[in-house]
Structures are given as C-alpha cells and as structure tokens.
Amino acid sequence: MKIEKNELKKQIEKYVKISFGKDITEANEFEIYRALGQAIIEEISEDWFETKKLYSQKKQAFYLSAEFLMGRALGNNLINLGLLNEVKEVLAEYGIDYNKVEDEEEDSALGNGGLGRLAACFLDSLATLNLPGQGYGIRYRNGIFNQTFKDGYQVEKPETWLKYGDVWSIERPADEVIVSFGDEDVRAVPYDMPIIGYGTKNINTLRLWEAHSIVDLDLGKFNQQDYLHATQEKTRAEDISRVLYPNDSTDEGKKLRLKQQYFFVSASLQDILRKFKKIHGRDFDKFAEFTAIQLNDTHPVIAIPELMRLLLDVEGVSWEKAWGIVEKTFSYTNHTILAEALEKWWVGLYEQVVPRVYQITQGINDQLKGFLAEKFPNDPARQGRMAVIQGNMIHMAWLAIYGSHTINGVAALHTEILKKKELKDWYEIYPEKFQNKTNGITQRRWLLQSNPQLAKLITELLGDGWITDLSQLKRLEEYIDDEGILRRILEIKHDKKIELVNYLRETQGIEINPNSIFDMQIKRLHEYKRQLLNIFHVIGLYHKLKLNPSMEFNPVTYIYGAKAAPGYLMAKGIIRLINEVAQVVNRDPDVNGKLKIVFVENYRVSVAEKLFPAADISEQISTAGKEASGTGNMKFMLNGALTIGTLDGANVEIVEEAGIENNYIFGLKVNEIEEMRTKGYDPHVPYNNVQGLKRIVDSLIDGTFNDLGTGIYGNIHRSLMENAPWQQADQYFVLEDFEAYRKAQKTINKEYRDRIGWAKKQLMNIANAGKFSSDRTIKEYADEIWHIEPAKL
Numbered sequence: 001m002k003i004e005k006n007e008l009k010k011q012i013e014k015y016v017k018i019s020f021g022k023d024i025t026e027a028n029e030f031e032i033y034r035a036l037g038q039a040i041i042e043e044i045s046e047d048w049f050e051t052k053k054l055y056s057q058k059k060q061a062f063y064l065s066a067e068f069l070m071g072r073a074l075g076n077n078l079i080n081l082g083l084l085n086e087v088k089e090v091l092a093e094y095g096i097d098y099n100k101v102e103d104e105e106e107d108s109a110l111g112n113g114g115l116g117r118l119a120a121c122f123l124d125s126l127a128t129l130n131l132p133g134q135g136y137g138i139r140y141r142n143g144i145f146n147q148t149f150k151d152g153y154q155v156e157k158p159e160t161w162l163k164y165g166d167v168w169s170i171e172r173p174a175d176e177v178i179v180s181f182g183d184e185d186v187r188a189v190p191y192d193m194p195i196i197g198y199g200t201k202n203i204n205t206l207r208l209w210e211a212h213s214i215v216d217l218d219l220g221k222f223n224q225q226d227y228l229h230a231t232q233e234k235t236r237a238e239d240i241s242r243v244l245y246p247n248d249s250t251d252e253g254k255k256l257r258l259k260q261q262y263f264f265v266s267a268s269l270q271d272i273l274r275k276f277k278k279i280h281g282r283d284f285d286k287f288a289e290f291t292a293i294q295l296n297d298t299h300p301v302i303a304i305p306e307l308m309r310l311l312l313d314v315e316g317v318s319w320e321k322a323w324g325i326v327e328k329t330f331s332y333t334n335h336t337i338l339a340e341a342l343e344k345w346w347v348g349l350y351e352q353v354v355p356r357v358y359q360i361t362q363g364i365n366d367q368l369k370g371f372l373a374e375k376f377p378n379d380p381a382r383q384g385r386m387a388v389i390q391g392n393m394i395h396m397a398w399l400a401i402y403g404s405h406t407i408n409g410v411a412a413l414h415t416e417i418l419k420k421k422e423l424k425d426w427y428e429i430y431p432e433k434f435q436n437k438t439n440g441i442t443q444r445r446w447l448l449q450s451n452p453q454l455a456k457l458i459t460e461l462l463g464d465g466w467i468t469d470l471s472q473l474k475r476l477e478e479y480i481d482d483e484g485i486l487r488r489i490l491e492i493k494h495d496k497k498i499e500l501v502n503y504l505r506e507t508q509g510i511e512i513n514p515n516s517i518f519d520m521q522i523k524r525l526h527e528y529k530r531q532l533l534n535i536f537h538v539i540g541l542y543h544k545l546k547l548n549p550s551m552e553f554n555p556v557t558y559i560y561g562a563k564a565a566p567g568y569l570m571a572k573g574i575i576r577l578i579n580e581v582a583q584v585v586n587r588d589p590d591v592n593g594k595l596k597i598v599f600v601e602n603y604r605v606s607v608a609e610k611l612f613p614a615a616d617i618s619e620q621i622s623t624a625g626k627e628a629s630g631t632g633n634m635k636f637m638l639n640g641a642l643t644i645g646t647l648d649g650a651n652v653e654i655v656e657e658a659g660i661e662n663n664y665i666f667g668l669k670v671n672e673i674e675e676m677r678t679k680g681y682d683p684h685v686p687y688n689n690v691q692g693l694k695r696i697v698d699s700l701i702d703g704t705f706n707d708l709g710t711g712i713y714g715n716i717h718r719s720l721m722e723n724a725p726w727q728q729a730d731q732y733f734v735l736e737d738f739e740a741y742r743k744a745q746k747t748i749n750k751e752y753r754d755r756i757g758w759a760k761k762q763l764m765n766i767a768n769a770g771k772f773s774s775d776r777t778i779k780e781y782a783d784e785i786w787h788i789e790p791a792k793l
C-alpha cells in the first residue's frame, strides 16, 4: 500500500504545479511543504473515507474539547505513515533540506497548555489503537498569541496560522449546520483534519467548526453606501470562532466565550445526531449504545442541556427518556481544583445568549433539587450548595457531574482529592461514578519524532515494539550495569543539548555551554507552578557564587519557557523578573561559565519538541495539591531527564514507577500544607530564619531589581509577605519550601558529576515511563468509560 518513491516525487511535482504554477526546481520551501501536505492528503483519502464508513457502524466516542494543541502535523504524519525517510531522500535529490521544509509549518496552536495538548495526544492514541473516536472543537482563526519580550516584559502578538489556509484541513460544506442563539443564527462550517495512526491504515478525524454568518452582505446598507455596517453581521458571526481565550485555568465569564462554547457544542451534537439517524433512524433507545461523549473539562458542559433540547424540541422525545439518554451518554473529566478555574455563568448572560437552553437548565436544576430534598430533607445547606443554579450563578461542574455517568480525575492523587474534598458531596451520593484516569503522552511525537537518536538506541536494544506498547521499555533495566549503553545514553543527551545550543544561538542569539546542567521549567506561567521558587533559588545561587568564587559547583543553565495570560499581572511580573535576573547574571563576569539563564521566547509545541530531549533536570515544583497531573513531567521522564519535584499530580506516580531514589523529591506534602493552613502559616518565619532568603525576597523592593516604575515587583513582594482580604500571604508556600528546594538542587549539582551514576538514574526513568503513554490512558477510557472496541481497517 505504501507509496513508491518515484510516485511520491511525481505527486510533489504535480501539486507544486497545480498550487503554485511552478516546477519543483523553482519552488521554495514553503511551496514544497504545501505540496507535500497535499500529496499526503491524496494518499490517505481512500483510507480516511473507509475508516469513517467503518466507524459509523460501531459505537463511537466523541471527544468534545474547546482546545486542541496539535503543533505541527507534517513530521508526525510522515512518521506515522512510515514515509519520513523516503521524503527526505526525494527532497535531497532536489537539494532541498527536509528540516527547512518542516520549519515552514506554523504550529496549530488552538490551546493554552496541558489540557489542549492532552486532547492532541489522545487523538494520536485513538487512531493508533484503531478506536472509533473523533475530536470536536473550534477552528479558531487566531490560536494562542505569539510571545515576544520587550525590556523583559511579555508582549502578545496575534497568531495567524490560517494566513494562507491550512493544508491539513478539508472543508466539508455539505455537513454545515445552523446554530441558533437568542439573538442570531450562525452557520457552523466543519473542517476535518486527518489523524493518522501509527502502523495502521485507520485514519481518524478531528472536526473543527468555523462560524460564518447567514448573510454575507447587507445589500440595503451597501446600496446606501454604508459599507462599514453592510458587513457588520458577517463580522459579528465570524467573531465567534475568531480567537482562542488565552487563559489557562481561569474562568472569565465573558459572553463571547459562552457563545464559543455553545457554538461548537451545538454544532457537534447536531452532527452526531444526524450521523446516528442516518444509520439507526429515530431509534433513540440505541443512542447511548452507539455514542459516548467525553466532556474535556467544563468548557463543553452546555452539551448536557443542549442534547436535552435537541431530543425534546427537535426529535420529540419525552423529558424522562431524554434524561436517561443524557445520563448514559456523557462523561466528564475534571482537570483542576483551582477555585478560579471552576466555570460559573451569570444567569442573566446565559439566558440572553441561549434562552431555551436556560429553560432546560432550570428544568435539570429543579429535578436535581427535588432529588436532593428527598435525599437530605434535614440538610438545606447541602441542598443549596449542590444546586446547579445558586443565586444568580450557574455552576457548570455540578451540571457536568449530575448529567454524566462517569467523572474522572487525571492522576491518582488528584482523583483522591476530588473524592475526599472538592467533590465530596457528590462522591458520597454517587461513588460509582468516580474513576481515575492518569494522563499520558504519545511516545510517537515525544520520543520517536523529537528524539530519533534515543529512539534508535531503544529500538536497537528492544526492537520497535515500544512504539505502540510503551510498557516494553521496562526491559531496558537489563542494561543497568552495561557501561557501554550508559555512555551512549549520556552521548545522546549531549547531542540533543548541542542541537538545542545551536537552535538557541540561531533564534535568540544566546550562547550556552552544553557541558552545563540543563535545568528546565517549561509550562504555563502560574503562581501555583512556582516559577518564582525557581528564580528565587537562582538569585540565591548567584549571591553565593559571587561570595565564594572558588566554591565547588557544576555549571548550570536554567532554562524557562512560559506564556502568561495577558491579564494575569502577577504572572507577567514573574516573567519580567526572570528576564531581569537573566540580564544581570548573564552579564556578570564573576559567574560567567558557571551560571546562565535563558528564557525561551514563545514556548509552544514545536519548541517543546527541541527542549524536552535536551533536559537534564525536569522542574515540577508546584505547591502540593495544586497540579492535577501535569504531562510535561512525563515528556521529560521519557527523554531521560530527572525530576526535581513535589509530591503533586502525576509526579507521585512517576517516582512510584522510576524509584524515588532516581529523582529529587522535596517539599511539603498535601497533608502538611493543609496542617500549616489550619495552624496558620506565617511566611515571616522562613523569611527571617532561612539563611539568605531575606536578601532574596528584599531584592524585589530594595532597588536591586528595577521594574521600570510598574510596581509589579512590589505586588509580588506583597503577595508573599502580607495577608489580604482575598488571599493569605504566600498562599503557594514559596518561602516555606525554599530551603528544601535548595537542598535538592545542591544534591543534584553534586550527583551530576558521577556521570555513570547519573546515566543509571536516566535509564531507570526511561525504562519506567511505560505507564505514561497516552495509549494506556486511552485504552482505560475506551474499556472503562466509553465501552468502545477497536475497529481496524
């Protein structure tokens, strides 16, 4: 079935001619990239069609997500099709460098961070496992903003991945549907992206909806030469899918956001119902037998009343029957326990945007209240706090739990916290609804594609079975005393570090020492993730190195990558602080060659692929209990970086698998943090008693660092040292955990020098990363939540 080299050549030539009117010898790298994409789409189109046909007969799982952080598709598609080498050879014959062609692709960055990337990894696993599953989301015209720095401050620039269209998305106008809001109707136009599984013919689908107006141009206004208003309606409709909200784990409660959610949810449900009816007619008793719908966080939870509406108003099903279908169809993933993330909608806004859905939501709320009144007749407080509608707010998480058959957390610790604390009320009533599904990552992108050197070594030792069964890595433990293999692991890490050194020189003009320890914290900027703890330690280290120039010390490069939500001033202040510390430290000849700080601009999936393989140290230092799972921690582990981290999220399971002795665990545990909170935590205690800490904290306000009069450092200082009506001083325990963190860093610096000892730890991490494949996660969802079965073409 695989395409021949000559055929491939012809196809590229054909599409360069069709699309650009050129000969391949005249084409530039962008044009080659596009032609390659078109050739791949043609190559897979038959299998894609057949896969859809096959799946339509089976029970299918639909993954509804407001975010899909896909990154680039070309390399991944070529690897999964087994065509990468052929393509490289063909291009080489024309003197074209494949890597430059690959670099022409803009990331598809329709997500903020972990939640969106998880959705992307899940699609890869669904296709590879031949599972009838499909993603549904929004085709944002502008994805997550591009980040630049000016005077060390983050500046946001619009992201424009669709400037020249997207070669991987196929418009399907025949499947257009109308979505009705209280005040307008809009067209939802689907674009399908093929999701190419590894080593299988199955091609799954990600369907993204774009909003368009019913009327393109108001001819009346146009004829009156009122050109601005003639296109007003068109613009208003298109605004719905215009831009991704750049908040990670915060709820903004904005009208356009609610419109986005309802838009893609209603379009997706109409699409699912239409396809169902095509096969099964109006036999809705069978709906849940053939349909599972996963709600990725609360963003698509409006699907619960919307499916009710479609069944009641459009299909004429009774309330009782419709509710039965809903309960059997939906399941909900909780991604966070941060209070600021829990979505609530103001009743007035919700009613205005979706009046009929509001009535149905009221009906669901009445039904729930009736049930609670019967169950807890003597506990009105509990009845009140479990209601979906409380006062003038609608609680989407409660709606999700009530309307779903299964609720899952994303790591063992997180699920336990949900059951015992955040969702305790619900767990007591519905213990059988709660499950854990520890997150995972796809080894195809995060090892095979991004670290071909390590992938090659593993395949040499174990064969290539790990590519679709990551648990096979366990057999690497046989090499724990094989010095030859351990040295190769070190060499590969060094090669990846050199590649990163070259990349950072070219893109940011920074020179770093590949023999230094590469210590990385790359993730969204959030106070709970504690980039501040990290940079505080670096400031302390700088003070110490200045004081003791002859101190025994292995050079370290601290590498950061992070975007801050544009309205999150504290996060932006921390970015500025890191950049300023970098400027001071990197310019100081006293620490030259010992300490270096790099903030990688515009952190995104394609850059992540270069960073993870080059890391020696993975920073996973969130306040215990705050990081639901994390997935960056898994990408590092798989690439042989050792974790410095708290017992939070999936870190717990990572050290369970790889051994606590092969990582660097420090800091307060969940229960200890709780105890401190009850007893009353005063950050002045560590501030006054931990050696060197006072000077570090004071440097925020004593003129050492200069925030250019913005007051941003003063705010950071206050948040650490002063109680406020809305938050406790140092609510993330940065100062309390500082000493333990510094001690762990010191141990790392010492142990890094024992290269063979270090390589053994690397090997233990790689060998035990099998659990963290998204193939394992998806198989659990398929077996235990969706009850779907593979269907192989």
Ligand SMILES: *Cc1c(COP(=O)(O)O)cnc(C)c1O
Binding pocket: 112, 113, 114, 117, 522, 523, 524, 603, 604, 605, 608, 629, 630, 631, 632, 633, 635
């Ligand atoms: C994996 C990934 C994340 C998630 O990182 P965490 O450390 O789990 O928060 C965020 N952004 C990108 C680009 C990623 O690849």
